[in-house]
Amino acid sequence: MRDRSSWRRCWVEEKTGGQTSASNVLTIDLAALRTDRESVVATLMQAASAQPIVVDIVDESDMRQLVLALHEARDAGRRFLHRVGPPFVRALIGQDPRQPLRATELNALNGETHTATRGGLVVVGSHVSATTRQLDALRERHAPVELEIDIDQVRDGRREDHLSELARTTRAALSHGNVVIRTARTLVTGSDARDSLAIARTVSAAVVELVRRVVESVTPRFVVAKGGITSSDVAAHGLGIERAFVRGPMLPGIVSLWEPMGGPVKGVPYVVFAGNVGGPEALADVVETLSR
Structure with missing residues (x-):
């Protein structure tokens, strides 16, 4: 709600x-x-x-x-x-604000992943209107491959086949460019608060499982997670990040970039991007900087 x-x-x-x-x-x-x-x-x-x-x-x-x-x-x-x-x-902790990371700094950070794949992975779980506008701007500027997790399929017996097909398609598409994995832009709610929470948890689990399957065999150039809960779940459960350095912001004062210290995406830039943060072009700006 x-x-x-x-x-x-x-x-x-x-x-x-x-x-x-x-x-x-x-x-x-x-x-x-x-x-x-x-x-x-x-x-x-x-x-x-x-x-x-x-x-x-x-x-x-x-x-x-x-x-x-x-x-x-x-x-x-x-x-x-x-x-x-x-x-x-x-x-x-008394730390001064850091200027946004430059493309040259990012290239030094993820140099080893450049040869693994061409594209980065953008995971969008937030439903707020600001995220939808940012996703529209990303489409217009970069035209990434875009895949939607079908809520009906992950709630019934088709879940396994659906996630397997999405994982296969995502891995293949990453060899050519950036890929967006997203939930439906319309928030699906249940009959009451408890039912709505159950739906949200089911969808979140599907997002995490899909990301985990992708990075088991393919290393994205970068990963951006859009949405507060999405960022947390993808980091901890989808990417298996237990420890990371926060290297700095991607935009002035906001949107943190982490460098994972272990797991399947060790060294791959991971961007924590809250749903209601940034202007309409913010997501496209971040992806553009990471893609250089």
């Missing part, structure tokens, strides 16, 4: 099914973050056990202000669980 709430407090209430009310969500606004660290620390200190805190952040300096306040609260004995994007981790 699509999120109905954009106001952060109401969004938390929606996502928790009402277990956490909007009125019980603490907020740190931009003005306080930029001008009154003492009040920010006070807000962090007053949070009860497992009470959500949402923070208004625009740029890198705002992130650093939050981190400084968090360190003060932690020094006073408080502990926090973070649900965040990659820039937060960078700020938390």
Whole structure:
């Protein structure tokens, strides 16, 4: 089901099914973050056990202000669980932003994979409208081979034949250029939340299995996973990545490139690309840089 709430407090209430009310969500606004660290620390200190805190952040300096306040609260004995994007981790450890990776740096990284295949693998699981627009731009600019995982087939007795055929076609197509493996662009839901979750898990398992079958015998030049959950599942279960170096962003401040340290795609650039991140041309820009 699509999120109905954009106001952060109401969004938390929606996502928790009402277990956490909007009125019980603490907020740190931009003005306080930029001008009154003492009040920010006070807000962090007053949070009860497992009470959500949402923070208004625009740029890198705002992130650093939050981190400084968090360190003060932690020094006073408080502990926090973070649900965040990659820039937060960078700020938390005091690392300066890195400029986007250049094609020459990527060539040095994946030089050994250039001779294995010509094309890279783009896995699209996100259903948000931003991803669909980015996929349209990728099609227009690069015209990759595009294969869809049929939800009906992976939910019934045709799953094995369907995934085997997709894997065979993908491996063959990678010898000629980039390949997109994607789910249907229309989100398929069930009769209720539990049924919808079961469908999502079935589709995710099919995506992971297909990627695993492809890389068993073919090494893509690169792999891009579009979608937050898709990125996590493909990395851990499809590609068997247990350890990797984060080499830097593909776009200013966003979209991380990993270098796997082992497994079937050791040394192959792996790009973690959240579904709602970037403008319409972002995915095409990333694929173009990786393909040079």
